[in-house]
Amino acid sequence: MNILVCISSVPDTTSKINFTENNTKFDKNGIQFVINPYDEFGLTKAIMLKEKLQANVSVITVGDASVEPVMRKALAIGADKAVRINMQPMDSFSTANEIASYVKQNKYDIIIAGKESSDYNSGAVPGIISEILDIPFVNACNGLNIEGEEINLSREIDGGIEKIQTKIPLIIGGQKGLVEESELKIPNMRGIMTARTKPLEVIEATTTNHLTESIEFEKPSVKGECKMIDENNISELVNELQNVTKVI
Amino acid sequence: MSITVYTENWEGKFRKSTFEAVCYAKKIADISNKEVKAISIGEIDENELKKLSNFGANTIVSYPKIKKNNEKGVATIIKNESENSNLIIFSNTFNAKSIAPRVSVKLNAGLITNVISEINDLENISVKRQSFSSKAIESIRLKSNCGVITISPNAFNVTENVVSFNIEVKANELDSNISITGKDVNKGKISLSEAEVVVSAGRGLKGPENWNMIEELADCLGAATACSKPVSDIGWRPHSEHVGQTGKAIAPNLYIAIGISGAIQHLAGVNSSKIMVAINTDPEAPFFKAADYGIVGDAFNVVPKLIDELKKINNN
Numbered sequence: 001m002n003i004l005v006c007i008s009s010v011p012d013t014t015s016k017i018n019f020t021e022n023n024t025k026f027d028k029n030g031i032q033f034v035i036n037p038y039d040e041f042g043l044t045k046a047i048m049l050k051e052k053l054q055a056n057v058s059v060i061t062v063g064d065a066s067v068e069p070v071m072r073k074a075l076a077i078g079a080d081k082a083v084r085i086n087m088q089p090m091d092s093f094s095t096a097n098e099i100a101s102y103v104k105q106n107k108y109d110i111i112i113a114g115k116e117s118s119d120y121n122s123g124a125v126p127g128i129i130s131e132i133l134d135i136p137f138v139n140a141c142n143g144l145n146i147e148g149e150e151i152n153l154s155r156e157i158d159g160g161i162e163k164i165q166t167k168i169p170l171i172i173g174g175q176k177g178l179v180e181e182s183e184l185k186i187p188n189m190r191g192i193m194t195a196r197t198k199p200l201e202v203i204e205a206t207t208t209n210h211l212t213e214s215i216e217f218e219k220p221s222v223k224g225e226c227k228m229i230d231e232n233n234i235s236e237l238v239n240e241l242q243n244v245t246k247v248i
Numbered sequence: 249m250s251i252t253v254y255t256e257n258w259e260g261k262f263r264k265s266t267f268e269a270v271c272y273a274k275k276i277a278d279i280s281n282k283e284v285k286a287i288s289i290g291e292i293d294e295n296e297l298k299k300l301s302n303f304g305a306n307t308i309v310s311y312p313k314i315k316k317n318n319e320k321g322v323a324t325i326i327k328n329e330s331e332n333s334n335l336i337i338f339s340n341t342f343n344a345k346s347i348a349p350r351v352s353v354k355l356n357a358g359l360i361t362n363v364i365s366e367i368n369d370l371e372n373i374s375v376k377r378q379s380f381s382s383k384a385i386e387s388i389r390l391k392s393n394c395g396v397i398t399i400s401p402n403a404f405n406v407t408e409n410v411v412s413f414n415i416e417v418k419a420n421e422l423d424s425n426i427s428i429t430g431k432d433v434n435k436g437k438i439s440l441s442e443a444e445v446v447v448s449a450g451r452g453l454k455g456p457e458n459w460n461m462i463e464e465l466a467d468c469l470g471a472a473t474a475c476s477k478p479v480s481d482i483g484w485r486p487h488s489e490h491v492g493q494t495g496k497a498i499a500p501n502l503y504i505a506i507g508i509s510g511a512i513q514h515l516a517g518v519n520s521s522k523i524m525v526a527i528n529t530d531p532e533a534p535f536f537k538a539a540d541y542g543i544v545g546d547a548f549n550v551v552p553k554l555i556d557e558l559k560k561i562n563n564n
């Protein structure tokens with residue numbers, strides 16, 4: 001079985017978000033990049049499947065050379081091979097299109113992406129890949145079990161969970177539940193050493209076609225002062241919410 | 249020409265997010281002299297379908313024999329129904345997010361998700377969207393002729409706009425590439441992403457047995473319940489309640505945070521709330537820097553008092 005995990009390199013969650021060049025570009029200065037948290041659940045799941053089913057696990061990303069440390073980390077966690085498509089991602093469509101082109105030439109049974117990336121939050125890449133490749137897509141996936149030919153999954157729906165059965169090849173948009181937080185793997189010394197010798201293939205992008213264009217960024221307006229209310233005067237809070245801000 | 253809108257239903261009932269999407273489509277239709285065409289998928293009765301016309305849908309096409317969880321099939325239907333349309337509107341639900349990317353590929357249309365601003369010019373579409381887990385707002389322009397847009401919940405008003413309408417029912421059936429083997433839905437619970445009021449609690453509550461008062465407070469307010477990440481990690485509450493950068497991003501009118509410190513990752517997912525209230529024993533808790541109202545106090549003391557106060561006004 002061949003598994004492909006799509007990895008997005010994102011700013012560490014504690015990062016202060018700033019922009020440069022007249023607010024048109026994300027300011028990478030001083031930012032620590034990490035594996036997108038949703039992708040990390042998927043990567044860990046893939047490594048578990050590798051151990052259980054002797055699967056091969058590749059990781060893929062679309063980005064410039066600056067994302068390579070994040071790919072090395074994925075190798076250190078246990079992936080066998082990394083692929084970087086050398087292109088500055090322009091939008092979800094161009095990113096997904098590149099990954100789909102790669103999959104067309106290299107057979108994969110299960111493609112695992114995150115349900116969204118924590119930077120641009122588009123949540124569109126796995127869905128677009130599924131349509132290009134015409135394969136089943138399970139979004140917000142929080143459970144994946146393989147027993148022989150049978151693939152059983154679960155996914156979050158509004159207010160609940162749905163159980164699904166389908167066939168390979170398929171793609172999921174993963175999240176917590178695929179594995180638990182406590183099961184996430186931290187690379188050990190041996191992993192880091194062997195990662196250095198594992199292949200990290202660089203492929204040139206096939207197109208530059210994109211359908212949307214980012215113009216600029218702004219930060220949400222800063223909130224006013226917090227109004228402190230005495231704990232013995234709860235009726236004041238209720239009055240404020242009911243009659244001043246009118247939210248209840 | 250028309251603006252297409254996917255009008256999702258839950259067991260035959262529309263929700264606020266559906267009407268938000270119809271109203272959003274109607275605004276664009278009005279400025280560009282177009283009609284609104286609504287696509288409904290799954291069993292639904294005519295009285296419910298009619299409601300779409302109260303918000304501006306002129307043509308309502310219903311496919312009762314197709315199931316909404318057949319997202320590949322739904323995408324095909326929407327594509328076929330959009331021959332005369334160059335803009336397709338979705339809300340931001342799980343179901344919509346599984347369909348919209350497929351539609352965008354079929355129509356070679358740019359996809360813009362989490363949209364929080366209206367479209368003022370159909371010929372040159374640019375909108376604002378939430379990004380960086382609500383730490384930033386991105387302005388983005390469509391380069392393709394056709395566009396697919398998903399709108400953020402609670403970002404737009406639902407206003408009545410009664411129009412004349414016609415309903416077409418189509419009996420098409422379509423195979424699905426996934427089969428649904430089970431379903432587990434919390435009946436009667438308010439959907440967290442759509443809720444106007446959310447009561448949320450963190451590790452300050454000490455243990456899962458103390459959530460009774462949180463649920464009671466939520467009941468008084470008609471609110472959904474949420475929690476911080478560690479609370480769902482230790483299993484005090486289900487994962488589906490986890491809000492923040494790595495959980496759900498929400499934007500209710502009122503967010504009440506009880507015993508939550510206000511870490512940057514937590515705030516990222518809730519900062520778009522219109523009003524935030526923090527209740528915390530620690531006057532230095534970072535949440536007070538982000539909140540609109542703060543109470544320094546013990547949740548076990550403050551929450552029951554708040555419930556009493558709300559019961560008083562509910563009784564009047």
Ligand SMILES: Cc1cc2nc3c(=O)[nH]c(=O)nc-3n(C[C@H](O)[C@H](O)[C@H](O)COP(=O)(O)OP(=O)(O)OC[C@H]3O[C@@H](n4cnc5c(N)ncnc54)[C@H](O)[C@@H]3O)c2cc1C
Nearest residue numbers: 450451452476477492493494507508509511513514529547
């Ligand atoms: C990669 C990453 C992603 C993350 N993503 C998220 C995310 O999406 N969502 C999220 O929530 N967190 C996230 N976190 C975790 C985040 O950093 C915080 O650790 C977490 O939000 C803290 O949860 P808490 O406020 O419930 O607990 P704590 O930080 O332990 O705070 C408990 C608070 O309760 C107060 N308190 C204690 N007793 C009482 C009482 N009796 N009455 C009132 N107040 C009381 C305390 O003063 C304290 O402020 C993430 C962390 C990382 C590293």
